[in-house]
Amino acid sequence: KQEVTQIPAALSVPEGENLVLNCSFTDSAIYNLQWFRQDPGKGLTSLLLIQSSQREQTSGRLNASLDKSSGRSTLYIAASQPGDSATYLCAAYAVDNAGNMLTFGGGTRLMVKP
Amino acid sequence: DVKVTQSSRYLVKRTGEKVFLECVQDMDHENMFWYRQDPGLGLRLIYFSYDVKMKEKGDIPEGYSVSREKKERFSLILESASTNQTSMYLCASIPLGSGGEQFFGPGTRLTVL
Numbered sequence: 001k002q003e004v005t006q007i008p009a010a011l012s013v014p015e016g017e018n019l020v021l022n023c024s025f026t027d028s029a030i031y032n033l034q035w036f037r038q039d040p041g042k043g044l045t046s047l048l049l050i051q052s053s054q055r056e057q058t059s060g061r062l063n064a065s066l067d068k069s070s071g072r073s074t075l076y077i078a079a080s081q082p083g084d085s086a087t088y089l090c091a092a093y094a095v096d097n098a099g100n101m102l103t104f105g106g107g108t109r110l111m112v113k114p
Numbered sequence: 115d116v117k118v119t120q121s122s123r124y125l126v127k128r129t130g131e132k133v134f135l136e137c138v139q140d141m142d143h144e145n146m147f148w149y150r151q152d153p154g155l156g157l158r159l160i161y162f163s164y165d166v167k168m169k170e171k172g173d174i175p176e177g178y179s180v181s182r183e184k185k186e187r188f189s190l191i192l193e194s195a196s197t198n199q200t201s202m203y204l205c206a207s208i209p210l211g212s213g214g215e216q217f218f219g220p221g222t223r224l225t226v227l
Contacts, residue, residue, distance in 0.1 A: 032215075034216060036218070041223065046215055101145070102147070104156050107156065
């Protein structure tokens with residue numbers, strides 16, 4: 001069964017730093033990997049979707065990479081801002097024997113200090 | 115602009131009540147999902163549906179049922195609410211095919227007293 005792990009679980013950085021969030025998955029037979037942002041008490045907002053055939057996706061200050069062979073994805077945030085403070089979740093999409101489709105990591109809680 | 119809506123942002127119910135959580139998407143997506151999210155446990159899949167009147171159990175279906183009478187609407191039902199069902203409930207939808215992006219609703223914070 002797919003397992004998704006995110007490291008670190010929490011991160012606090014000063015404003016302006018570039019940072020990397022890590023996501024690892026045990027089963028490389030995925031269709032895609034998606035990064036989400038979640039603000040406290042809110043739903044999930046999709047940030048980036050990387051298809052299995054792609055190696056990276058970029059949106060503004062965000063860049064996500066995918067290395068299926070090693071079971072890893074990273075989310076790079078450039079020039080972090082206080083408004084980036086949130087929990088970041090990665091999710092691997094695959095269909096297994098049970099029919100389950102999306103497996104989430106535990107999330108990384110990010111705090112960017114002014 | 116894609117949209118997934120949930121009927122309530124906050125809900126307070128009593129033990130033993132029947133609870134309906136509604137989710138509606140306007141993207142004509144085939145697949146819809148219900149998750150619950152709890153501190154330290156992350157997101158866990160309760161049920162999903164890949165077509166009208168079709169449903170599949172997720173990781174934690176006990177104590178829940180679902181209904182999908184129309185493509186755009188996926189309902190989560192707590193037949194007899196219990197305190198351990200106090201949680202954040204998130205609905206999501208995804209189009210048919212392996213490359214689909216999941217879109218989430220704003221969530222319903224359910225408290226069972």
